[in-house]
Amino acid sequence: MSYKAILFDLDGTLLDTLDDLHNSVNRTMSAFHFPPRTKEETRLAVGDGVGMLISRSIPGGQDNPKFAECLAAFRADYAENNQVLTAPYEGISALLTTLRAKNVHVGVVSNKFDSAVKALCADYFGQLVEVAVGECEGVRRKPHPDSLFAAMEALDVLPEDTLYVGDSETDVASAKNADIDCLSVLWGFRDKETLLNAGATRFVQTPSEILEII
DSSP states (O other): OOOSEEEEOSBTTTEEOHHHHHHHHHHHHHHTTOOOOOHHHHHHHOSSOHHHHHHHHSTTGGGSTTHHHHHHHHHHHHHHHTTSSOEEOTTHHHHHHHHHHTTOEEEEEEEEEHHHHHHHHHHHHGGGOOEEEEEBTTBOOTTSSHHHHHHHHHHTOOGGGEEEEESSHHHHHHHHHHTOEEEEESSSSSOHHHHHHTTOOOEESSTHHHHHHO
16 A cells, blocks of 8 residues: 555654663662663563653552652653664664655654654654654543644644554554554564554564555
């Protein structure tokens, strides 16, 4: 099928952000004298916004009386340290360049807080990403379809002309809730079994395979 637009998740799809996220989590845990988290624990905790990341990282989750302070501390730390080890996955920049050359619109929708989403997209991809939408007031986090709808409206495209590409079960549910086609990548933060259990049906192993689909 020919698509007029492709919307991408950010973490685990376009950018490998795990090391910076994990380091910010553990600096926050250390500051509050909580046990450190392994990288695998952080990998499984990401995908549903920073609130859920910290809830899954601290003892007692959101019931912990230090939850709000921890969340604020993480936000501040990550805002300053989100480009230390982060980098695009191999082949992503070439993919986005080719898509734009083919006049396919490119957007990013993420559960990361909006300011970080916009800054990371601008710094790593520049004009290749036309619209970037993150968690902000009035836009519910995925799997609600709000961010996907906002991106499609900004790009002036219809759901039937749009493909959503992500790496997690949240992304599969988001595409379903927005009634758009979904493609799951296998280089990100979830394995194929997890994605299959979430209802994923289409997979790619490398970014270049996406060009074959469109």
